[in-house]
Amino acid sequence: MEQFINKQGWMQKSLCYLLGKTSVKRHGDYRLVDDIFFIGQGGSPKRAERFCTHCPVRKECFAYATLYKETGIWAGTTEEMRSLVRDYYLRELTRQALAEKTLETREASEWIPKRQPLQSVG
Numbered sequence: 001m002e003q004f005i006n007k008q009g010w011m012q013k014s015l016c017y018l019l020g021k022t023s024v025k026r027h028g029d030y031r032l033v034d035d036i037f038f039i040g041q042g043g044s045p046k047r048a049e050r051f052c053t054h055c056p057v058r059k060e061c062f063a064y065a066t067l068y069k070e071t072g073i074w075a076g077t078t079e080e081m082r083s084l085v086r087d088y089y090l091r092e093l094t095r096q097a098l099a100e101k102t103l104e105t106r107e108a109s110e111w112i113p114k115r116q117p118l119q120s121v122g
Ligand code: SF4
Pocket: 011, 014, 015, 016, 017, 021, 051, 052, 053, 055, 056, 057, 058, 061, 062, 073, 074, 075, 076
């Protein structure tokens, strides 16, 4: 997991990273993070939502937490909220990925030289 987190460039741009959410176990200083993100330990969705509103990587955070079924509050959403939209969200991501693939194919086809029309002789 540690290796995977390090590959997530977006996490290091997040507000909660500054507070230690993604490095909780490393630093041990996570009281403030728990107060915001973990409901059972004093966190509240409203408080987290307000906090996450100002985060520049909220979209990436939501995608990650939804795909990997993370616990606690991510991107200002609870597990319950994410599970309600998960199937729809995954379908939408797939649809968008397919649409982008089609777009790439179209762009690539512009590089293929077009045949010149035959010129009539005489
Ligand atoms: S949206 Fe919230 S939970 Fe997600 S990375 Fe940003 S601050 Fe952290």
